Amino acid sequence: MQISKEEYQLFKPLLFSLAYRMLGSVVEAEDIVQETFLGAYQLNEENIKNKKAYLCKMLTNRCLDMLKSARSRREYYVGPWNPEPLILDKLHAFDPSEMIIQKEGLSIAYLRIMEHLTPDERAVLLLREVFAFSYVEIANIIEKREENARKIFSRAKQKVSRIEGESLNYKINKSIIDRFIQAFQTQNTSVLLELISENVTLYSDGGGIVNAATRPIVSPSNVLALLYGIIKKVPKDFYFEVKSVNYQPAIVIFMNETLHSIFSFYIYNERINEIYITMNPEKLPIH
DNA sequence: CGACTCCAATAGTAGCATCG
DNA sequence: CGATGCTACTATTGGAGTCG
Numbered sequence: 216m217q218i219s220k221e222e223y224q225l226f227k228p229l230l231f232s233l234a235y236r237m238l239g240s241v242v243e244a245e246d247i248v249q250e251t252f253l254g255a256y257q258l259n260e261e262n263i264k265n266k267k268a269y270l271c272k273m274l275t276n277r278c279l280d281m282l283k284s285a286r287s288r289r290e291y292y293v294g295p296w297n298p299e300p301l302i303l304d305k306l307h308a309f310d311p312s313e314m315i316i317q318k319e320g321l322s323i324a325y326l327r328i329m330e331h332l333t334p335d336e337r338a339v340l341l342l343r344e345v346f347a348f349s350y351v352e353i354a355n356i357i358e359k360r361e362e363n364a365r366k367i368f369s370r371a372k373q374k375v376s377r378i379e380g381e382s383l384n385y386k387i388n389k390s391i392i393d394r395f396i397q398a399f400q401t402q403n404t405s406v407l408l409e410l411i412s413e414n415v416t417l418y419s420d421g422g423g424i425v426n427a428a429t430r431p432i433v434s435p436s437n438v439l440a441l442l443y444g445i446i447k448k449v450p451k452d453f454y455f456e457v458k459s460v461n462y463q464p465a466i467v468i469f470m471n472e473t474l475h476s477i478f479s480f481y482i483y484n485e486r487i488n489e490i491y492i493t494m495n496p497e498k499l500p501i502h
Numbered sequence: 503c504g505a506c507t508c509c510a511a512t513a514g515t516a517g518c519a520t521c522g
Numbered sequence: 523c524g525a526t527g528c529t530a531c532t533a534t535t536g537g538a539g540t541c542g
């Protein structure tokens with residue numbers, strides 16, 4: 216297949232964003248995008264009418280293979296699994312167009328929901344909602360019947376419904392996080408309790424490599440106890456910044472001049488419902 | 503230990519209701 | 523009318539338990 220420089224520039228961010236949403240991993244997504252382009256160059260077919268759909272098909276199938284084989288691996292993962300954070304505008308860095316659709320769908324909370332879906336459901340949901348393919352095209356991509364594609368989509372939709380249409384407003388969420396930090400630094404427990412939901416859950420992903428809670432922490436008292444515990448132990452050269460991670464405000468923590476962890480949040484009704492701490496060094500980009 | 507059965511959960515299909 | 527999404531039914535799968 217012939218792919219011009221322009222087409223490559225156009226399709227690369229699209230494919231990356233599809234793969235990243237499917238896999239929750241920046242590294243794996245980048246690999247798969249490269250593989251897909253290499254595979255496409257080697258194709259002899261010159262009469263492919265819809266290159267975009269064809270590339271998505273190749274990519275989707277690779278992702279599905281990887282998900283199906285990774286499913287067993289994920290079972291051996293120590294503790295909660297969080298998606299690999301996407302810091303700064305990695306996508307924008309090589310994307311001038313409007314191709315990056317629906318940034319809300321890139322929040323850590325959303326990606327974590329995706330984990331509850333089967334590989335097929337993920338693929339269909341993304342192709343439909345984010346990339347606006349028709350059911351006929353989707354059926355062609357995943358090699359199933361059109362009716363079935365619709366069914367898979369509606370099932371997927373049901374599972375993710377709880378996160379649909381909610382306030383993923385960056386400014387509002389940032390102000391909540393700022394107040395949270397402020398209250399935390401002054402150890403103002405009553406304000407903290409106003410900012411977090413009564414069924415708050417904290418997922419801390421250390422990947423079995425660094426110390427992290429091996430199961431989710433539930434309830435405000437337990438979560439605050441854990442956070443207070445962390446703050447007591449931090450070294451002097453600790454500092455943090457509030458940055459855009461997955462297009463949502465997050466707290467990025469540095470220790471000894473290196474990136475130590477990232478705190479992401481799922482905020483609903485102006486309260487923190489879920490906290491995701493990513494400490495697994497394999498998921499933190501090196502600066 | 504492998505082979506077998508059974509059951510529950512999931513995937514797939516047919517057909518119908520709704521809406522523009 | 524076609525596109526969509528739903529319900530209700532059927533088929534398939536995978537895992538737990540059991541037996542030889």
